[in-house]
Amino acid sequence: MHTAVSVSVAANRRGARAAVSQDLPPAQRLLRAAEELFGERSYRRATVAGICARAGIATGSFYAHFRSKAEIFAAVVRQINADLRQTMRSAIEQAGDGQRERERAAFRAFFDMLSERPWMDRIVRESEFVDPGLFREYYEHLARGYARGVRRAQLAREVDARYDPEVIAYIYTGIGNFIGMRWADWTAGGRVPEDVLDDLLEVLRRGLPPAGARDTTA
Numbered sequence: 631m632h633t634a635v636s637v638s639v640a641a642n643r644r645g646a647r648a649a650v651s652q653d654l655p656p657a658q659r660l661l662r663a664a665e666e667l668f669g670e671r672s673y674r675r676a677t678v679a680g681i682c683a684r685a686g687i688a689t690g691s692f693y694a695h696f697r698s699k700a701e702i703f704a705a706v707v708r709q710i711n712a713d714l715r716q717t718m719r720s721a722i723e724q725a726g727d728g729q730r731e732r733e734r735a736a737f738r739a740f741f742d743m744l745s746e747r748p749w750m751d752r753i754v755r756e757s758e759f760v761d762p763g764l765f766r767e768y769y770e771h772l773a774r775g776y777a778r779g780v781r782r783a784q785l786a787r788e789v790d791a792r793y794d795p796e797v798i799a800y801i802y803t804g805i806g807n808f809i810g811m812r813w814a815d816w817t818a819g820g821r822v823p824e825d826v827l828d829d830l831l832e833v834l835r836r837g838l839p840p841a842g843a844r845d846t847t848a
Contacts, residue, residue: 650685657695659685665706669749673703673760704764707757710750711768715775717743722779729788729838732779733802734831740806741822744814751811773799788840798838805830 650662663684667676678699682689696702718736725735744751758765776799783789789798809830813822 652686656685656687656691659687660692660695660702661706661709664702665710665747665753666749668703668706668753668756669747673699673753673756700761703757703760707754707761707764707768710747710754711771714740714743714750715772719775729783729786729840730831730835732783733834734827736779736802737806737809737827737830738822741810741814741827744810745820745822748815748820751807751815769800769803772803775799776802789838790840793838 650659650666652659654662660681664676664681667680667684670676671680676699678692679689681699681702682692692702696705718739721735721739722732725731754765754768757768773796777795780789780793780795780798784791784793784795809822809826813826814820
């Protein structure tokens, strides 16, 4: 049984945010502020003036870095993608041997990043309606990296080679999105519990066994 948690409206547990750190370069301050505001208010309701106010930058200076709200929105989505891929890559490099250990490290890294930036998946989901090409690009970049890792695991006989790596990559993507949404975004406390991650990995162990392995458990 999963750890008992209470579901709440995400915004209620996050509250208002302080202005972005002035130690960052102006473009990074604008990106950070835009990410927070798009997540809090949506693309439609966020404004360039609001982004600049959160970043502590004069509105006129915005256009030295970005041509429009649409352009900074695309930059935010691409930055989330780059940060996520780097975070998971670093976690995998430090993981133990075996595909299950790499999967555990990658999922935990994703879930923890979602806990720290709970708005990021809402921004990505909204991008499907703001810029469908950007939405597709986001998931294609993630899936390509996942598929490369699956193929390496297949060559090492850690995953059955009968499966198409791209199919498995999108399975990972779907599982991560909805488990993260349920426990890191919708739930008070904002972190995917270890027993939930254990269940996820057990499903993968049974469904994606090493080549030639058979599950003999009841």
